[in-house]
Amino acid sequence: MKTTLQKGDMILFFAGETWLSKSIAYLTNAEVTHASMVYSEDSIVEILADGPQVNKISLQDNDRQGHKAYLMRHVPELCFAPLKQSADAYLQSDAFYDFPGLFLLGGLLIYHKIIPSFQILNCTELILEAGILMLDRFIHQKLLHHTGKPMVCSQFIYQLFYDCGGNYRIPIVNGCFSARKNTDACCKGEICLADLLREGSSMKAENAISSFSIKEEDMDAPSFAENLSEKLYLALSQSEQALLDLNFLSAKPHDTSRVLSLARQFLDRVKQLQLKLDMDLPLDAMFVTVADLAYHAPSLEKIDTIYVKRL
Numbered sequence: 001m002k003t004t005l006q007k008g009d010m011i012l013f014f015a016g017e018t019w020l021s022k023s024i025a026y027l028t029n030a031e032v033t034h035a036s037m038v039y040s041e042d043s044i045v046e047i048l049a050d051g052p053q054v055n056k057i058s059l060q061d062n063d064r065q066g067h068k069a070y071l072m073r074h075v076p077e078l079c080f081a082p083l084k085q086s087a088d089a090y091l092q093s094d095a096f097y098d099f100p101g102l103f104l105l106g107g108l109l110i111y112h113k114i115i116p117s118f119q120i121l122n123c124t125e126l127i128l129e130a131g132i133l134m135l136d137r138f139i140h141q142k143l144l145h146h147t148g149k150p151m152v153c154s155q156f157i158y159q160l161f162y163d164c165g166g167n168y169r170i171p172i173v174n175g176c177f178s179a180r181k182n183t184d185a186c187c188k189g190e191i192c193l194a195d196l197l198r199e200g201s202s203m204k205a206e207n208a209i210s211s212f213s214i215k216e217e218d219m220d221a222p223s224f225a226e227n228l229s230e231k232l233y234l235a236l237s238q239s240e241q242a243l244l245d246l247n248f249l250s251a252k253p254h255d256t257s258r259v260l261s262l263a264r265q266f267l268d269r270v271k272q273l274q275l276k277l278d279m280d281l282p283l284d285a286m287f288v289t290v291a292d293l294a295y296h297a298p299s300l301e302k303i304d305t306i307y308v309k310r311l
Contacts, residue, residue, distance in 0.1 A: 003059065003071060003304045007080040009038040010072040010157060011057075011308060012294050019229035020105075026236055027108045028176050030291035032070060035157040037087065044308075045087045047097045047156040052090045056311040066307030072293065072300045074161075074170075082164040090160070095151060102225055104152055105232065106131030107270075107287045110197075110263045111177045113190045119235035121259055124193075126228055128262035129212045130219055135269035137216070139276055158288040175296040177287045193263050196256060209261050 013034040015025040024033045036046035043056050060066030106127045114120055151159060161168045172178065218224060293300060 003306055005038045005041060005059070005071070006073065006077075007038050007040060008074065008078060008083050009303070010070075010293060010300065011036045011038060011044055011306070012070040012072060012290050013308070014068040016067075019226050019233055023105060023229045023233045023236070024108070024289075026233060027105065027112055028289050028291035030289070030294060032290045032294050035154045035290045035293055037083070037157050037160060039084070039087060042311075045091070045160075047090075047095070047151055047153055049097055051096050052087075052093070052156065054091065058309050058311055060307040060309050063307055066309040069306055069308050070294055071303045071306050072297075073303050074168075074299055075301045076167075078164075078168060082168065083160055086160045086163045089163075090156070095156075097151065097153075097156075102127055102130045102219075102228065103134055104287070104289075105229070106266055108176070108289075109193065110266060111192075111194045111287070113192045115236070115239040116191045116256060117235065117239040120232075120239055121256065123228065123232040123235050124259050125262060126214060127232065128259065128266050129214045130224075130228070131266050132262065132269055133212065133214065133216050133219060135266070135273060139269065139272055154288050154290045154293060157293065170293070170297050170299055172288060172292045172296050173298055175292040176289045177292075178296075191256070193256075193259065196260055197263055197267075208265055209258065 012032040013036070014031050015021040015033040021033050025031060034046075036044040039045040039054050042058065043054050045052065045054050047053070058066075109124050109127060114124065158170060161170050294302070
């Protein structure tokens with residue numbers, strides 16, 4: 001029986017071959033890393049580098065002909081009219097995809113458990129530095145020229161439903177950034193930066209780091225995100241294997257002090273951005289991932305695995 005797309009369905013695409021895509025998949029423990037919504041029988045609405053857009057698609061028979069994806073559907077089914085109205089508003093707005101991958105990865109590293117090897121802490125520092133610099137740019141420069149919201153792909157799709165209110169709002173249960181108790185937040189050999197931040201809440205503002213190893217102009221290089229994502233992915237996978245081999249030497253607690261200071265500065269910038277944008281979403285909801293939509297949204301049901309070709 002051939003799969004039939006329904007307007008309002010979500011199409012969650014599997015990770016691609018870029019290091020950024022692989023890193024996001026690794027950190028969220030998911031196969032999927034890009035989200036879209038079915039807009040018509042042969043098109044999807046999504047947010048890409050050029051902003052919100054509608055793109056024509058066709059279903060294919062295998063991954064040699066199309067990109068592998070999950071087809072998700074809200075249960076119970078919803079009237080598409082409010083979702084279309086929400087999508088059309090963003091298509092006509094100044095919304096922009098200006099939370100690049102490093103910003104998302106920075107958020108993931110802050111809230112997610114990590115194996116504290118020296119290599120990973122080094123990558124974490126670089127990512128958080130880049131995130132702080134990017135947020136400063138958003139707050140002090142780009143927001144002067146944009147009235148719309150900056151969003152990543154999963155946040156855009158989540159927002160389409162959220163803006164409709166009521167039953168359209170998608171609950172996320174035990175998601176990537178859901179609050180967890182300290183007792184079960186981490187496995188042996190791993191740390192959770194969010195927990196360490198809470199434990200060290202007395203950290204004073206004067207401990208903020210002002211000198212960064214990254215220059216703002218470095219981030220404009222096309223290869224910057226991919227190069228840093230490659231370092232992160234390799235550090236994560238190598239550290240995990242070392243831990244499995246019981247031949248793992250983790251960083252000492254004092255080695256995390258710089259990371260924690262950067263993490264606090266990063267979160268401060270995020271909160272500033274929320275105020276600037278007058279966003280009514282809680283902090284956790286700003287970081288809805290594609291993995292949350294695929295695995296942690298009880299109102300969404302996986303209908304099928306499909307193969308999608310953009311036309």
